[in-house]
Amino acid sequence: MSRPLLLDLFCCEGGAATGYHRAGFDVLGVDIEPQPRYPFRFVQADAMTYPLDGFDAIHASPPCQDYSKNLRHQASGYPQLIDPIRDRLIASGVPWVIENVEGAPLPVQDDLFGAYGTELCGTMFGLRVWRHRLFETSFPIAAPRGCNHATRPLNPYRQSSRVLMAGIVGGEWSTQEEPWRAEMGVRWMSRDGAREAIPPAYTEYIGRQLIKAAKAGNRVTAGDHDEPWSPGSDDWYRQEPDGTIRRCEPT
Numbered sequence: 525m526s527r528p529l530l531l532d533l534f535c536c537e538g539g540a541a542t543g544y545h546r547a548g549f550d551v552l553g554v555d556i557e558p559q560p561r562y563p564f565r566f567v568q569a570d571a572m573t574y575p576l577d578g579f580d581a582i583h584a585s586p587p588c589q590d591y592s593k594n595l596r597h598q599a600s601g602y603p604q605l606i607d608p609i610r611d612r613l614i615a616s617g618v619p620w621v622i623e624n625v626e627g628a629p630l631p632v633q634d635d636l637f638g639a640y641g642t643e644l645c646g647t648m649f650g651l652r653v654w655r656h657r658l659f660e661t662s663f664p665i666a667a668p669r670g671c672n673h674a675t676r677p678l679n680p681y682r683q684s685s686r687v688l689m690a691g692i693v694g695g696e697w698s699t700q701e702e703p704w705r706a707e708m709g710v711r712w713m714s715r716d717g718a719r720e721a722i723p724p725a726y727t728e729y730i731g732r733q734l735i736k737a738a739k740a741g742n743r744v745t746a747g748d749h750d751e752p753w754s755p756g757s758d759d760w761y762r763q764e765p766d767g768t769i770r771r772c773e774p775t
């Protein structure tokens with residue numbers, strides 16, 4: 525049976541994609557940078573112009589530096605892409621999700637004006653990860669339960685957590701990053717990829733509701749593609765300036 529096809533815009537190394545795949549989607553990722561660790565089919569292209577036709581659902585994780593209270597000092601030069609990408613997603617006509625950090629202009633819960641959204645934390649999924657992220661959706665959605673910050677998180681980038689981790693795995697960065705990536709559920713990622721990623725548990729949760737919305741819209745298109753888009757594919761494509769998409773080798 526064919527799986528619905530999700531377009532993963534701003535995909536990086538595939539944290540969000542992996543959760544959607546677990547929820548039942550085939551996935552195609554798009555990022556402006558080469559992403560040789562992305563575990564699904566990939567196109568190097570600009571998410572702001574990539575064609576949105578032929579997908580059953582779309583996820584977008586635009587850069588967060590300009591919205592994050594922790595990263596605002598690095599923000600100069602980062603465009604604010606949430607409003608323009610939302611306009612593109614609405615125009616696509618398929619169910620969609622936008623993910624970003626706390627502080628981004630996304631709803632944290634359904635509001636009276638027809639916007640839908642929720643905020644997720646790793647502790648909602650039994651992970652020793654706090655990493656709060658906002659999800660705006662085109663369909664009603666709620667968090668699975670409240671967060672539980674009674675247990676300190678694993679996080680090699682926070683001094684208080686490094687002390688905790690030093691007691692468990694030792695005090696070196698090299699020994700602390702691996703168990704943190706494992707807790708996040710992103711073992712295959714580079715250090716930079718993991719720092720940008722969301723735990724796949726978040727999008728597995730969102731994806732199980734998104735897939736119902738996609739199927740309800742009767743727009744399942746995966747069967748229209750001439751070959752299955754399998755996970756673990758190392759197929760790599762690039763969008764040329766004239767808009768054509770060309771197969772190439774990962775760099």
Ligand SMILES: C[S@@+](CC[C@H](N)C(=O)[O-])C[C@H]1O[C@@H](n2cnc3c(N)ncnc32)[C@H](O)[C@@H]1O
Nearest residue numbers: 534536538539540555556570571585720721722
């Ligand atoms: C926050 S990361 C996405 C993390 C990903 N959702 C995950 O869970 O692993 C944002 C990504 O957007 C990419 N990016 C920035 N501007 C872009 C653009 N105009 N088109 C496509 N990708 C872009 C960056 O290269 C980066 O990999």
